[in-house]
Amino acid sequence: GDVRLMWYSDGVEGEVIQDLLNRFMEENPDINVTLDNVAYKVIMEQLPIQLESGEGPDIARVTNIKELANHWLDLRPLLSDPAYWDTNFGDQFDWMRPDGSDAIPGFLTQLTLTGGFANQTLFEQAGVEMPGEGATWDDWIAASAEVMQSQQTPAAFAIDRSGHRISGPNVSYGANYIGPDGMPAPVDDGTKTFATKLVDWTNEGLMLKDTWVAAAGSTYRAAADDFINAQIPFYYSGSWQVANLSSKIGDGFDWVATGSPCGTAGCSGLKGGAALVAVKYTKNQDDVVKVMEYLSREDVVKEFSERTLFLPAHKGVIEKGGLNWVTEDKNVGPALDAFVKASSETLPAADALPAWVWGNAYYGALVTRISQVMAGEMSLDDAWVRIDQDIADKVAQGN
């Protein structure tokens, strides 16, 4: 029968998945998988509407997996080997199913982890030693500031404008968003500490203004281009940038992934990812299961990751290691390996976030208000009040 797969791409993964599916269809001539390549916006704006009216594709690649968890098909009773899934993808099932359920809605095509990148060449030119293992945020910023001084870059570092991005560091400073009842907790000292640092750094001209200050609300802004153009020696983003940096920096300079700098509580990044899930409303469960089983096969996952330069979410693949990254760039392999390594350093408070429904409410409020502080529109103290209230409003609305 026919299976429709809705897919968005950040890079080459559309071509890769098409390849893989073609192979699948050769093996299963009776199943016709159509890959609907769409813009990310479709996933965000159209898919929810469709799902609510009980329609939609059979399988989709989604990021807001938790919000839409009610619409996913539980594959557990249909899979030939649910245990394989539990072992290899089990850690992330909570990210994509309603709290308390034991369903298997799908698996992550890509695991992401926030983390830093440093421009090795700039550091070298400035003659500044790159902070090593266990270096704190302060160390990194101080070192970057030195590079900035010496190399006359406009700023020392930048973090993507996103609440998700600063949540890892927040946790590193002891933040915990989740209250004892599972509901959002008021902004705590951990968050305040790091946020205060960020504001200070911005005011001192160390953090690039163009990303955080120059936007409002929860608008997402990446600073990748500034890093690519050697405008900043240090850049905090995430594993998904590896392919992007590789292709755009090329031979421009050497760069390394640094993992997440440490705070007082640890050196945590934040995990995330995009999942491939089956949709409850499919009329063709059997074939959907076949496709899902195929795509979740260890060899398929491995190939997919190697070619897309994505971190795999498959435990077996990670543990076996030896991923053969398909690239000529000598910076890529070590960077990805660094992320794989860093993924074990995340703190529990961070690991709880992807599966937490109110995560996005928290992220949005953080980024909105902190950037207002950076722009001088309100004080930090006001910001804490606003953040708590914003979140409370969301919670009230969501129930």
Place this chain on the structure above:
Amino acid sequence: MSRVAEFLTRRRGGSGWDWTDIFTWVWLIAGIFVMFGPAVWLVLSSFKTPAALAEFPPTVLPMATEQVMVEGYDNPLELYSVSMPDGSEQVLAQVRRVGTIAQMVDPDAPDEIVKVNIAERTPQRRVAFATENYVVPLEQNDFLLYLRNSVFVTVMATIITLLTNSMAAFALSKYRFRGRDGVMLLIVATLMVPLSVILVPLYSVVNAVGLFDSLWGVILPTVATPTGVFLLRQYMLTIPDELLDAARMDHASEWQIYWRIILPLAAPALAVLAIFSIVWRWNDFLWPLVVLSRKELYTLQVGLNTYAGELNVQWHYILAMTVVTMIPVVLVFVFLQRYITAGIAGSGLK
């Protein structure tokens, strides 16, 4: 040369350059730079590689570093001009770079490796068009299918828009009936709400009338544009009523008056609306995105916009596809704009 001089010195009224002539040309020239400049730059940028796109400061033309095949190396090497310690400039090919030191060779003397600090070298660049920005998306996508859908949507929507809007505008400008002002007000008032705001209600309506996932679902909600009615109506107000009277004396039915008198005389406004409608429908993105879920029905904009991901946007493809999809509308514009010529409605009168 004299033709050029004549062209440049041609003035209104024929005598002397007055300030309006100067102002006109200043404005037009400024227009070239301000209005057209960015657009030209956009086209040029669409031929840049992703790396060149991200580059600071941007170059005007798409550039790529020159490469040479050097004996003893399998892959082509990039050329740099290097300021040598002795102060001279030399063109060298880079073998590899380690940290801040580049290992380079003279292409003519490939045996000797020169070590150069990377601050001392600048890439040898030349203009290069990254045509793959165009080729890849066009090959990957069902371009022809999308094109067909887009053309269908655009043509049907425009025809229906022109027809229904001009009919309504005719009634609203040339008849006096009770409630006319009310209808007009209603129409203008509904201009207010942006589509993105009523997206969900509109979706439920379209779903309810069974137009979901059909091209008509894309077409119909857009054709009753209040803008069109308003635009046409205001223009039709300037058509003298005497001409309608004459037609009535000529035994024309109201339909014929609309069809044979009003429409031709409103041609400039219709052309404007046609241009708008075509541009809008052709570039529509959000609404088709919501209504269409099957690839077979995708319009160009939906189909070619798959390069906007969550974390990365592949701007090189998006720009190239912007240029591609722009070409037909530019042609349509050039074709239709000539109808925006002197209104002739008054010349039949005394």
Place this chain on the structure above:
Amino acid sequence: MGQITLSDIQRAYGNVKVLHDINLDIADGEFVVLVGPSGCGKSTLLRLLSGLDKPTAGRIEIDGKDVTQVSAADRGLAMVFQSYALYPHMSVRQNLAFGLENIQMPKAEIAERITEAARMLEITDYLDRRPGQLSGGQKQRVAIGRAVVRNPTAFLLDEPLSNLDAELRISTRAEISALHDRLKTTMIYVTHDQVEAMTLADRIVVMRAGRIEQVGRPLDLYNTPANLFVAGFIGAPRMNLLPVKIAEAGPQSVRVEGAGGLSIMVAADGSALQPGTDATLGIRPHDIRTGTGGDGSFTATVDLMEALGPETVAHATTDDGQKILAVLNGQDTTKAGDGISFAFDAGRTHLFDAEGQRLPPPRT
């Protein structure tokens, strides 16, 4: 068929009444000319007839059917607009064909009619031009042509010849006249040209300020104008009107006396008049001749001699300050400032009472 009856027609624009109680019967096939001062409501009346405008009150009947509320397209009339109102986007040919196409006339017949009308109006050379490329007179001819090609119940023509040169005007006038003779279609014709009115009309309707002043055959209007207004309006140059006093008044004749010893016996029924009351004596400039020895005569000083060619208009002032116009045959060589004597016959005078009404003819 084209028998038209207007009953108590009124038309107002806002508060401004432009037509007051118009009553008029037009026989089938009649040629009626509307004249009157500019702005008196002629075009308005025509628009009401055409159906383009609706009266504020009153009834319009065509061939006995009440058409007051019938739309213009269904009345089957043809109209020549004072403002031409040609379709600017159509060629002359298409302008002419439009009305015919609307009634699904076969192509061949349309072509034939257009050729015929174009020949008659001398616009054959311009058939493929647009109105914007025509001169004023050419446009006007097209406007006439557009009405002529149709075969309407009645023609409504609003100053159709005003922009034509004398020669063309005469020939077109003749064509219209011939058309009328041939088709016997009712025609209602507005004009400011006395010659047109006199030569074309079966009856002339004289209007003033939204009212009908007099309706009658052209020569009747000329010879026996019902009141001072008509007397002044019909005939060019306008009639001389001299203030007089009634001296004697009888049922057969009235004697009036005026300044400068003027004393005239006019044949009229003056039985209703009191001697000593005011009256007005009208004498047409054409009825005044130079010289002495008529029923009345006076001397005057010439102010201006306008030589028209075949005749000369003398503007003069009598010794007691009365302005007088006289039309003299041929080219007169009298110069401004010269003295001149005029004479006229009592039989050519017109007598109006103090209210401006013409005295009835002598009782028989």
Place this chain on the structure above:
Amino acid sequence: MGQITLSDIQRAYGNVKVLHDINLDIADGEFVVLVGPSGCGKSTLLRLLSGLDKPTAGRIEIDGKDVTQVSAADRGLAMVFQSYALYPHMSVRQNLAFGLENIQMPKAEIAERITEAARMLEITDYLDRRPGQLSGGQKQRVAIGRAVVRNPTAFLLDEPLSNLDAELRISTRAEISALHDRLKTTMIYVTHDQVEAMTLADRIVVMRAGRIEQVGRPLDLYNTPANLFVAGFIGAPRMNLLPVKIAEAGPQSVRVEGAGGLSIMVAADGSALQPGTDATLGIRPHDIRTGTGGDGSFTATVDLMEALGPETVAHATTDDGQKILAVLNGQDTTKAGDGISFAFDAGRTHLFDAEGQRLPPPRT
């Protein structure tokens, strides 16, 4: 000042030449009337003079300065458009004031001029209306008013009275004439009305198909038209033109013979003529009288009698098939079909050679 010279003016629309080599000198203060058949290029010529249009070739001088390339606004002329061209969004008052405000005339003076012009044109009551609310004639008067209130170097008037009724036309004509006498401004005036042309003009320019046929004082044109075209065009109804043959030709007189035994001796210089060649004899309808005993006479059958009131136009056909027009004084009672005899004097005839040119006067 308003001395205007046109040299070799040409104007073409695309391939169509509408003006060919126009040469004309207009003296300062002169009143020049342009006449000619519809479409002959009068309005075009006026537009060239005004500066709204530019000639394809030739030179226009005003007061000795070459203004061919000067824009209309800078020529300082005023124009009455055949199409009125009133500003539809302004009241009549604003229409009149507009040109004056442009030259920063004080408000009080503007008001005064408007009052004066409105009085003269009888539009005082409509000053606050918009053009859309006016009748055709009212619009035309506003158009005249707009030119009159200015104080231009010269007036250009394109059929300014065509939509006015006879009475108003005469009074407005008189006003224009008075205005000209008072201001001594050059006026160039297009009209189709013979009376206007004859009475207003210092000189009349007769045009045909883009060329000037004759320029001269009104009576000269009437009495000695230079060619057949002018002869036919000036004078209404048009001159009767009879085909004749030259019988004898001398420097003092020419004898011509025509159908029906017609034989007339005309005083003219025929020394260039060969006996036996074709010629045309012109006789104005006004110069034909009923009865016998003139230098020439003929009998005819009446086709149509048009009673104009003061005179009657007889349309008749001579026994040999020649159509003849005659204007008879008074109201004639002859009916169509009746026989009638006409007579005329040799002194009132016009003789044209085979090329249509008038024969020169007898040698002295």
Place this chain on the structure above:
Amino acid sequence: MATRSISSRIGAVLAAPVIWLARLLNLPLKWWQGMTGTGGMAAFFLAPNMAIFGIFVLLPLVINFAYSMTSGQALFLSDRSYVGGEQYARLMDCGNYLDPTTCREDLFWIALRNTALFVVVQVSMMTVVAMITALILNREIRGRGFWRAVFFFPVLLSPVVVGLIWRWILQREGLLNFILYNVGLEPHVWLTDRFYSFVATVGVSVWAHMGFYTLILLAGLQAIPRDLYEAAEMDGTRAGRVFWRITLPLLMPNLLVVIVLALIRAVQIFDEAYVLTGGGPGTSTLYLTQYIYEVGFASLLRNPGLAAAASIIMGLILVVLTLIQLGLGRRNEKAGERK
């Protein structure tokens, strides 16, 4: 010449079926006209438009109003809970209406204030610039089609691309600074400056939509009878006065379209500004639609009820503004109506 005839032939071919249809329609319509009179014809001419309009524009608007009375995250009305005016109350909950920071939904009020400022500046600038351009394109310049295309071109670009191009131009190391640097002027970080960001959003939106309004005005300008200009020229009118006294009043109906549309579009400013400044720096270019978008759609915990309420308030403001416009325009519009 050749291209023209080809293009007109294409036009003829395209028009043929429509013409055929129009002919076909004539007979039944005549009958209908006979039945109902011209009044009925007005209904007929309005019907198709109003039917589509009612279903696809009015109905969703009504539903949107219903949304504003509900809360929850569910997308479909049937799944949402009725809360009455609560959303409105939340929006209007302010300590001091002049100080947005005292409001519960401070961002809404900030956005409202920014939008008001934006509308005033942008609409006036847009009208003036479009008018000047239309006047210039209306002159007899060579290559008119080319020039029209030049000024219309940006309209063809999607707002996202527009925002992007201009961000590339205006960003710290963008084209503009590059040019400034090269001609020896001081570069400036435009997009982190409150004032320049605002100016940039105004400027860019004018840039992007000007062609649209220019075209409307151009059509209007061309419809003004030439003879009026000739009369004005004979009246010795200076160019400026011709514009104020002839062109402007006669253009009024079309100018009204431009002002009303520009106003509405300005209030709805979103994509360009969003891509260009994202609402920043701080909240200085945060406009209403972005607020609505973020509240109702962009954030993962959406609040369609609040968004709907905000949009209704925005719509009401617009209706009032437009009514004022139309009221003002009405007088002048009458003037434009040529008899």
